[in-house]
Amino acid sequence: MSILVKSGTPILVQGITGKEGSFHARAMLDYGTCIVAGVTPGKGGDWVLDGKIPVFDTVRAAMEATGARTSVLFVPADQVADAIFEAIDAQIENLFCITEGSPLQDMMRVKAYLRMHNTRLIGPNSPGLLSPGQIKLGIIPGDIAVQGNIGVISRSGTLTYEIVNMICQSGFGVSTCNGIGGDPLLGCEFVELLELFEADPQTEKILLIGEIGGSFEENAARFVSQHITKPTCAFVVGRSAPEGRRMGHAGAIIEKRAGTAEYKMKVMKDAGIRLASSIEEIPALLLSL
Amino acid sequence: MRFFEYQAKNIFDRFNIPIPRGRIALNAVIADHIHDELKTDVVIKAQVLAGGRGKAGGVRLAKSSDQVEDLSTEILGLTIKGLPVRKILVEEAVRIRQEYFLAIVLDKDRGFPLLMASKFGGIDIENAAQAGEKIISLPVNPLIGLLEYQVRTVALAIELPKEFWEEFNRITISLWKLFCEIDADIVEINPLVISENNGLIALDAKISVDDNALFRHPELIEYYDLDVEDRIEYQAKKFGLAYIKLSGNIGCMVNGAGLAMATLDLIQDQGGKPANFLDIGGGANAEKVASGLKILLMDRRVKVVLVNIFGGITRCDEVARGLLAVQKENNVELPLIVRLAGTHAAEGMNLLQQSGFIVAGTIAEAIKNCVLISKKSKRAS
Numbered sequence: 001m002s003i004l005v006k007s008g009t010p011i012l013v014q015g016i017t018g019k020e021g022s023f024h025a026r027a028m029l030d031y032g033t034c035i036v037a038g039v040t041p042g043k044g045g046d047w048v049l050d051g052k053i054p055v056f057d058t059v060r061a062a063m064e065a066t067g068a069r070t071s072v073l074f075v076p077a078d079q080v081a082d083a084i085f086e087a088i089d090a091q092i093e094n095l096f097c098i099t100e101g102s103p104l105q106d107m108m109r110v111k112a113y114l115r116m117h118n119t120r121l122i123g124p125n126s127p128g129l130l131s132p133g134q135i136k137l138g139i140i141p142g143d144i145a146v147q148g149n150i151g152v153i154s155r156s157g158t159l160t161y162e163i164v165n166m167i168c169q170s171g172f173g174v175s176t177c178n179g180i181g182g183d184p185l186l187g188c189e190f191v192e193l194l195e196l197f198e199a200d201p202q203t204e205k206i207l208l209i210g211e212i213g214g215s216f217e218e219n220a221a222r223f224v225s226q227h228i229t230k231p232t233c234a235f236v237v238g239r240s241a242p243e244g245r246r247m248g249h250a251g252a253i254i255e256k257r258a259g260t261a262e263y264k265m266k267v268m269k270d271a272g273i274r275l276a277s278s279i280e281e282i283p284a285l286l287l288s289l
Numbered sequence: 290m291r292f293f294e295y296q297a298k299n300i301f302d303r304f305n306i307p308i309p310r311g312r313i314a315l316n317a318v319i320a321d322h323i324h325d326e327l328k329t330d331v332v333i334k335a336q337v338l339a340g341g342r343g344k345a346g347g348v349r350l351a352k353s354s355d356q357v358e359d360l361s362t363e364i365l366g367l368t369i370k371g372l373p374v375r376k377i378l379v380e381e382a383v384r385i386r387q388e389y390f391l392a393i394v395l396d397k398d399r400g401f402p403l404l405m406a407s408k409f410g411g412i413d414i415e416n417a418a419q420a421g422e423k424i425i426s427l428p429v430n431p432l433i434g435l436l437e438y439q440v441r442t443v444a445l446a447i448e449l450p451k452e453f454w455e456e457f458n459r460i461t462i463s464l465w466k467l468f469c470e471i472d473a474d475i476v477e478i479n480p481l482v483i484s485e486n487n488g489l490i491a492l493d494a495k496i497s498v499d500d501n502a503l504f505r506h507p508e509l510i511e512y513y514d515l516d517v518e519d520r521i522e523y524q525a526k527k528f529g530l531a532y533i534k535l536s537g538n539i540g541c542m543v544n545g546a547g548l549a550m551a552t553l554d555l556i557q558d559q560g561g562k563p564a565n566f567l568d569i570g571g572g573a574n575a576e577k578v579a580s581g582l583k584i585l586l587m588d589r590r591v592k593v594v595l596v597n598i599f600g601g602i603t604r605c606d607e608v609a610r611g612l613l614a615v616q617k618e619n620n621v622e623l624p625l626i627v628r629l630a631g632t633h634a635a636e637g638m639n640l641l642q643q644s645g646f647i648v649a650g651t652i653a654e655a656i657k658n659c660v661l662i663s664k665k666s667k668r669a670s
Contacts, residue, residue, distance in 0.1 A: 103502035104395060105472050108431045111400040139602045141631050156547020158599040161631055184397040211547055215398050237550040240557040
């Protein structure tokens with residue numbers, strides 16, 4: 001079983017006719033993901049991806065026609081808040097926002113709106129979700145992972161691919177790999193996904209990939225020590241980062257001493273989470289859990 | 290994007306937040322001219338993007354023409370926290386009865402704005418907070434906006450005399466409007482003062498705007514100041530690349546901030562020193578890769594270039610094409626180590642076969658190699 005979705009879950013793609021949207025919708029479809037419709041305002045009635053997938057003007061119309069409750073969002077940053085609000089109002093249950101570079105104040109309003117609704121937002125700036133052999137949502141390359149019992153959560157995209165690829169080449173497999181997103185303001189934190197992994201029978205061990213800035217790792221550590229019974233290990237990047245400078249990810253900025261890699265590693269260690277000090281160490285660490 | 294005090298005050302003025310009369314000067318002669326215009330004592334303030342200007346001697350009171358010229362020259366010769374002073378703000382000196390701190394800050398941990406205030410203005414507010422001095426902070430619901438009762442709550446907490454409540458309300462609501470309208474993540478008045486003329490006035494101004502939102506504020510581009518940033522950082526920004534200068538000699542280009550940070554950590558663990566952080570982002574095309582490489586080559590400290598790509602949304606063949614384009618155009622003389630994995634990696638590596646670039650099979654191999662080269666060339670130079 002995957003967390004959040006499963007093999008055969010019907011999926012909408014918001015922004016399916018855009019450059020990124022169409023490229024990755026095809027990759028998802030090729031992987032076996034059950035994409036049932038796309039949404040692009042003004043392009044309702046079109047059929048895309050070799051005429052297989054219908055496009056609707058609104059999320060609500062797409063949901064009514066297909067019964068889908070999960071959406072993957074590739075809408076450009078200047079329109080992303082509008083697309084998220086539309087999905088929330090249409091009562092999408094799980095929304096994966098891949099878009100990078102959303103304005104902070106837009107996300108601050110989105111977060112306030114989410115508190116009053118039942119939609120679960122993953123992202124923005126999330127690479128999506130991959131449950132090897134079952135389903136792929138977003139932009140995680142499908143061929144880097146095989147099915148297994150390790151649940152992986154992270155804040156970044158490419159670093160996660162790197163690590164997932166390596167642990168799979170070392171003989172491990174992944175239950176679900178999910179990125180919460182690289183932005184400072186996110187729909188879901190590590191905590192919500194840890195809870196889902198705890199309940200997922202396929203997941204036996206959890207690998208958390210953190211980075212400098214914010215306090216998602218600290219919150220996760222607290223949660224793990226109180227609520228997670230499955231063996232959990234972590235890897236944190238950004239030890240070499242200069243203080244006060246933003247390292248690409250809007251989230252990855254050390255604002256106070258609290259956001260440093262050292263501090264996060266200490267808090268996690270104190271919470272009983274085993275830590276890898278380099279990427280190469282991760283497979284051995286997983287083996288020892 | 291951060292603003293100089295004079296730029297932030299200019300924006301305050303647009304939103305009818307009262308500021309002292311004054312202007313910016315590039316030299317002592319203009320400063321004296323402004324002093325003549327104002328016909329009163331002036332304060333000369335160094336314009337740098339750093340706190341602690343007062344302590345560093347960057348804020349001085351001048352009462353005569355001679356003093357204005359002397360102090361202006363002195364301040365323009367200062368370097369504050371590593372930043373040279375290139376401009377000074379000359380403005381009327383305001384006689385202060387009481388100083389307050391007032392700010393609206395986007396709390397990134399909690400995801401909503403905070404209205405913050407203190408009756409201890411004019412000081413380093415973070416140190417004040419640590420010293421246990423009271424700062425009131427009220428969360429603002431971003432869907433409702435700042436409410437007048439919240440402003441009154443703050444006025445009461447900072448013991449603002451009641452005769453100033455109306456004006457305080459007007460200023461605070463204006464500050465909120467400004468915060469929302471220009472997509473700020475910080476707007477701060479420290480100090481907001483009651484002057485001896487019995488009016489509230491913003492003696493200092495600090496604004497920081499969310500870079501992700503700059504696309505909808507073309508009007509702010511005119512505030513963009515070349516002095517603020519390094520020339521290479523400025524070029525990188527123009528190409529839409531996330532670049533940060535570091536102190537070493539290994540030029541790094543990576544896709545994705547997480548992988549880039551991991552790469553820098555690994556270089557450091559191996560005893561090497563990265564010259565920069567450069568994230569080409571997701572889905573970079575050949576052109577963007579080429580501009581990234583050009584940026585790295587502009588940096589004379591760089592002795593070896595490391596390109597580490599794990600393609601997801603980025604296609605490795607596009608990366609290879611970008612690298613080859615630069616080589617064709619101006620022949621890359623530095624050793625360049627490339628490691629490609631993920632989407633279209635095989636195609637990318639094929640393209641690079643005849644290039645003369647060093648193609649590494651793993652991230653560990655690539656980093657070992659480039660640290661080795663960086664140390665050798667250090668000895669040679």
